[in-house]
Structures are given as structure tokens and as C-alpha cells.
Amino acid sequence: xxxxxxxxxxxxxxxxxxxxxxxxxxxxxxxxxxxxxxxxxxxxxxxxxxxxxxxxxxxxxxxxxxxxxxxxxxxxxxxxxxxxxxxxxxxxxxxxxxxxxxxxxxxxxxxxxxxxxxxxxxxxxxxxxxxxxxxxxxxxxxxxxxxxxxxxxxxxxxxxxxxxxxxxxxxxxxxxxxxxxxxxxxxxxxxxxxxxxxxxxxxxxxxxxxxxxxxxxxxxxxx
Amino acid sequence: xxxxxxxxxxxxxxxxxxxxxxxxxxxxxxxxxxxxxxxxxxxxxxxxxxxxxxxxxxxxxxxxxxxxxxxxxxxxxxxxxxxxxxxxxxxxxxxxxxxxxxxxxxxxxxxxxxxxxxxxxxxxxxxxxxxxxxxxxxxxxxxxxxxxxxxxxxxxxxxxxxxxxxxxxxxxxxxxxxxxxxxxxxxxxxxxxxxxxxxxxxxxxxxxxxxxxxxxxxxxxxx
Numbered sequence: 220x221x222x223x224x225x226x227x228x229x230x231x232x233x234x235x236x237x238x239x240x241x242x243x244x245x246x247x248x249x250x251x252x253x254x255x256x257x258x259x260x261x262x263x264x265x266x267x268x269x270x271x272x273x274x275x276x277x278x279x280x281x282x283x284x285x286x287x288x289x290x291x292x293x294x295x296x297x298x299x300x301x302x303x304x305x306x307x308x309x310x311x312x313x314x315x316x317x318x319x320x321x322x323x324x325x326x327x328x329x330x331x332x333x334x335x336x337x338x339x340x341x342x343x344x345x346x347x348x349x350x351x352x353x354x355x356x357x358x359x360x361x362x363x364x365x366x367x368x369x370x371x372x373x374x375x376x377x378x379x380x381x382x383x384x385x386x387x388x389x390x391x392x393x394x395x396x397x398x399x400x401x402x403x404x405x406x407x408x409x410x411x412x413x414x415x416x417x418x419x420x421x422x423x424x425x426x427x428x429x430x431x432x433x434x435x436x437x438x439x440x441x442x
Numbered sequence: 443x444x445x446x447x448x449x450x451x452x453x454x455x456x457x458x459x460x461x462x463x464x465x466x467x468x469x470x471x472x473x474x475x476x477x478x479x480x481x482x483x484x485x486x487x488x489x490x491x492x493x494x495x496x497x498x499x500x501x502x503x504x505x506x507x508x509x510x511x512x513x514x515x516x517x518x519x520x521x522x523x524x525x526x527x528x529x530x531x532x533x534x535x536x537x538x539x540x541x542x543x544x545x546x547x548x549x550x551x552x553x554x555x556x557x558x559x560x561x562x563x564x565x566x567x568x569x570x571x572x573x574x575x576x577x578x579x580x581x582x583x584x585x586x587x588x589x590x591x592x593x594x595x596x597x598x599x600x601x602x603x604x605x606x607x608x609x610x611x612x613x614x615x616x617x618x619x620x621x622x623x624x625x626x627x628x629x630x631x632x633x634x635x636x637x638x639x640x641x642x643x644x645x646x647x648x649x650x651x652x653x654x655x656x657x658x659x660x661x662x663x664x665x
Contacts, residue, residue, distance in 0.1 A: 260482045260567050260596060261588025288568055291594050312598060314537060314568035342595070343566055344483050345511055345537035364587035364610065365484025371514050372565070373483060375535060387587065393616055394643075420617075 235350055238318035242325060242353025249330035252439035253338065255316075255352050257376060258360035259369075260342030263386045265294040266419040267360055268337055272301045274422075274429045279436055282328040284308060284338045286316040294339060304328055315346040318353055335436050344373040356381040356435065363387040367397045370404030377408040382415070384428065389418040458573055461541035465548060465576025472553035475662035476561065478539075478575050480599060481583035482592075483565030486609045488517040489642040490583055491560055495524045497645075497652045502659055505551040507531060507561045509539040517562060527551055538569035541576055558659050567596040579658065585610040590620045593627030600631040605638070607651065612641040 246253050258264050268283060275281065283305040285295045290309045298305035306327040308320045321338065328336065338354055340347045359380040361369055364387060370377045377383070383405060405412060413431060417424030469476050481487045491506060498504065506528040508518045513532045521528035529550040531543045544561065551559065561577055563570045582603040584592055587610060593600045600606070606628060628635060636654060640647030 259484060259565070260592060261585070287595060289595060289597050293591055293594060312568070314566065341568065342482070343537070343568060345535070345564065345566060346569075362484070362587070364585070364613065368516055369483060371516060372510060372512060374512050390587065390613065390616060393613060 232349065235318045238322055239351035239353040242318055242321050243355070245322075245325055246330070246336065246353065246355070247440040249333070250439065251330050251333050251336055252356075252436045253336040253352075253354040255338050255340060255347075255354040255357045256360070257340045257344075257347045257357065257380075258342060259344050259362070259365055262342070262360045262362040262365065263419050264339050264342070264360055265297050267384065267386060268339060269297055269301045270419045270422065270425060271337075271429070271432070272298075272303055274425050275432075278433065279334045280332055281335045281337065282306070282330075282333045284316075284321065284324045284328070284336065286310060286320070286339055286341045288312055288314070288341055304333075310341060314341055314343050315350050316340050316352060317350045321352045321354075334439075335432075344369070344376050348376040348379055355439065358382040358384060360384040360386050361401075363390045363396045364394050366395075367401040368404070370401065370408055374408050377405060380409060380412060382413045382428075382431070383409075385414065385416040386419060388416050388423065389421045455572065458541045461545055462574035462576040465541055465544050466578070468545075468548055469553070469559065469576065469578070470663040472556070473662065474553050474556050474559055475579075475659045476559040476575075476577040478561050478563060478570075478577040478580045479583070480563045480567075480570045480580065480603075481565060482567050482585070482588055485565070485583045485585040485588065486642050487562050487565070487583055488520050490607065490609060491562060492520055492524045493642045493645065493648060494560075494652070494655070495521075495526055497648050498655075501656065502557040503555055504558045504560065505529070505553075505556045507539075507544065507547045507551070507559065509533060509543070509562055509564045511535055511537065511564055527556075533564060537564055537566050538573050539563050539575060540573045544575045557662075558655075567592070567599050571599040571602055578662065579604040581605040581607060583607040583609050584624075586613045586619050587617050589618075590624040591627070593624065593631055597631050600628060603632060603635060605636045605651075605654070606632075608637065608639040609642060611639050611646065612644045 295305040415428040518528040518530040638651040
């Protein structure tokens with residue numbers, strides 16, 4: 220939606236920001252680091268979380284909030300099968316998560332037992348960028364088969380992120396994807412953003428992301 | 443957005459429907475068949491249009507309306523390079539096209555010289571499903587690397603379509619994708635929907651789609 224066009228939306232966003240700050244205070248009080256994980260549908264968000272859990276090998280205690288537009292528990296089931304607590308938020312058709320949804324989901328997780336919460340946003344490259352949740356870092360997953368022009372076409376979401384994951388690099392031999400063109404588009408919007416190229420299928424490139432995550436979680440507020 | 447929750451949005455949608463009907467009357471008066479083409483970011487919408495132009499081999503005169511959230515003309519440039527007129531609609535950050543945007547774009551195309559208009563919606567599997575544009579058919583492109591669970595997770599957009607394209611079938615050997623599971627999800631939501639499995643990279647499977655398109659355009663209103 221065009222956030223400059225409808226005044227009522229500005230008020231909604233302001234109220235959302237206030238509640239996001241309250242969510243972050245709840246997380247900080249519990250000593251939990253939280254990530255807002257965004258991506259296009261099918262970029263591999265849930266696989267990325269499952270692989271992250273595997274690579275952490277119980278060094279961190281992790282909970283997941285799953286945002287879905289429909290009342291299906293496919294993603295939450297996968298997280299629970301990986302051995303971590305997951306809460307599903309059904310947005311009722313909404314195209315993004317907001318701070319209200321996170322505020323209602325946080326009490327469902329055993330925060331005092333956790334180090335890290337990953338919020339899996341709705342698959343969408345537009346609206347999630349506009350709604351703060353109260354998380355400490357925003358992570359965007361791009362994937363090779365989506366194409367190298369996505370930063371140019373969805374600039375809003377690239378501007379606000381702290382980490383960029385380029386997933387499915389195992390497919391580079393089979394699709395047209397110019398890494399230099401992709402990188403140039405990212406650099407214009409978010410110079411120097413931490414970037415990790417990896418594959419959730421082969422695990423190639425996963426360790427540098429785990430190292431970044433461990434360092435950030437160990438340096439989190441309240442620790 | 444949750445369309446049941448905010449009354450003001452119901453009024454917007456009702457006004458949108460009225461304008462969509464006016465758009466369709468404009469198209470019918472010009473004898474033009476129009477398609478609303480929707481997909482996730484990176485599913486291959488622009489490549490699909492370019493390949494469709496190639497396969498039509500000038501049997502149809504075709505114009506394109508390109509919806510983009512940012513003022514970049516990457517997609518419109520590709521259509522014009524393929525030899526067809528294209529108009530870009532910059533949504534100013536909006537996550538979908540609406541009937542107002544189409545009403546302002548239609549006069550920019552030489553409708554009296556065209557048989558077909560393809561509207562390339564913003565890459566998004568949620569919001570575009572809620573906004574009628576005045577087109578005669580809705581076409582959704584799913585792509586193999588997005589995964590076989592998308593019908594279950596984004597049911598709204600699958601329910602309202604007339605044609606489903608499964609693109610990037612050349613990548614089937616390299617990714618996990620269960621065609622039966624995908625198809626079952628589609629059948630629950632939209633039994634018997636016309637489905638074409640193809641690859642814009644190899645052109646495999648393109649002809650049945652072209653046959654469907656030719657038949658629909660030849661039977662269009664005003665002809």
C-alpha cells in the first residue's frame with residue numbers, strides 16, 4: 220500500500236511503532252534476541268530456519284513465530300519436528316505481520332528459556348518492510364531462481380535490512396543470474412549490508428551466517 | 443490486508459469493482475481481450491510475456507501494462523525490445539494494481555490496433571487477488587523452485603484464477619517438488635482449472651498455452 224496516501228494508515232503505523240517498542244522491551248527483559256525474517260514466497264524461509272537450527276546444534280535455544288495468511292500449520296510443523304517451539308500466527312489474509320500480532324504471539328513462547336526468536340514473516344517483498352515488529356534485526360532471503368533484478372524492482376525491502384541471505388546458490392549453474400548485477404543493486408540501496416551466500420539444500424556457505432548469528436545473540440541486550 | 447476487518451476497505455473495493463467494470467467496457471468496445479497476470483516475485487512473469495510474444499509470431503497484436511512498485515523500467519523495456527507497446531504503472535510502493543491504475547493506463551495503449559492486453563501485476567501472492575482490474579481472465583504463474591506447498595499457503599490467489607501456469611519445469615531435476623502434492627492443493631481450491639506446465643528457458647510445453655490463448659482471444663467479446 221502507498222503509505223503516504225492515506226492519513227489513517229500513518230496513524231496505524233505510528234501505533235504499530237509504539238507497540239513494536241513494547242515488544243522489544245518484553246524481549247530484552249527476557250534476554251532474547253529476535254529476528255524478522257522476510258522473503259518472497261518460496262525463497263526458502265522455513266528451510267533456512269530448519270537448517271539454522273541444525274547448524275546451531277543446541278548451542279542456542281530458539282523459538283519461532285510463523286506468520287501465515289491461511290490456517291495451515293505446514294511451516295510450524297516443520298519447526299516443531301526440528302525440535303524447537305513454534306507458534307503460528309494466522310494473519311487472516313493480511314499480507315504482512317504487524318506488532319499487534321507479535322504482541323499476541325510472544326506470551327505463547329517460553330521466552331525465559333530462549334536465547335533467540337525468529338519471526339517468519341508472510342512471503343511478500345512489499346508490505347512487510349513497512350511494519351516494525353520489535354525485533355532486533357531484519358533479515359531478507361533472496362534466492363537465485365528469483366533472478367538478479369529483485370533489488371531494482373523491490374527497493375523498499377532491501378533498504379531496511381541488516382542481513383541479506385542469497386539462498387539456493389546450488390541452482391546457479393542452471394539459471395541466468397548475474398551476481399555482479401545483483402550485488403550492484405543491493406549496494407546502491409544498502410551499502411555494505413552483511414551478505415551470506417548459501418544453500419539450504421547442500422549446506423554450502425552456512426557457517427559464516429551461523430558465526431554472525433552467534434556473535435549477535437551473545438552480544439544481545441540483557442546479557 | 444484483511445478485507446473483512448476494515449469497513450472503509452469494503453467501500454474502496456466496491457468502488458474498485460465499479461471502475462473495473464468500466465475498464466472492461468472500454469476493452470470490449472475496442473475488441474480487446476485482457477489478462478491479469480499474477481505471480482510471486484521472480485516466478486517469471488516478464489519472461490513468460492516475452493516468450494508468449496515470440497510464440498504468437500505476430501498472429502496477435504499485443505500490448506502490455508507493467509505494474510511496478512518502483513520507478514524502474516526493466517520489464518517495460520524488455521517488452522518493447524520484443525516489439526510490442528508497453529505502458530509502465532508505478533504503484534508508488536503499493537503492493538498490487540487496482541482498477542484506477544488500469545483506467546489511467548488504458549488510454550496510453552493503442553487499443554484500436556490491439557487484440558490482447560496483458561497486465562503484469564506486482565509480484566505478490568496475497569493482495570492482487572482482492573482487486574479486480576476489468577480483465578477477462580486471471581492467470582497465475584507458479585514456479586517449480588518456489589516449492590510444491592504454495593497452494594496450501596496462499597489459497598486466496600489460487601481460488602480466483604482461470605489459468606495456472608507452472609513455470610521453470612526445466613528445474614524439476616534439481617529441486618524437491620512433488621507435482622502430485624502441488625496438484626492436489628490446486629484441485630481443492632480450484633477444481634479443474636486449466637493448467638499448463640512449461641519452461642520459459644527451454645520453451646518446453648509452451649504450445650498448449652498458446653493454443654488456449656488463441657482460442658480465447660478469437661472468441662472474445664466484440665469479435
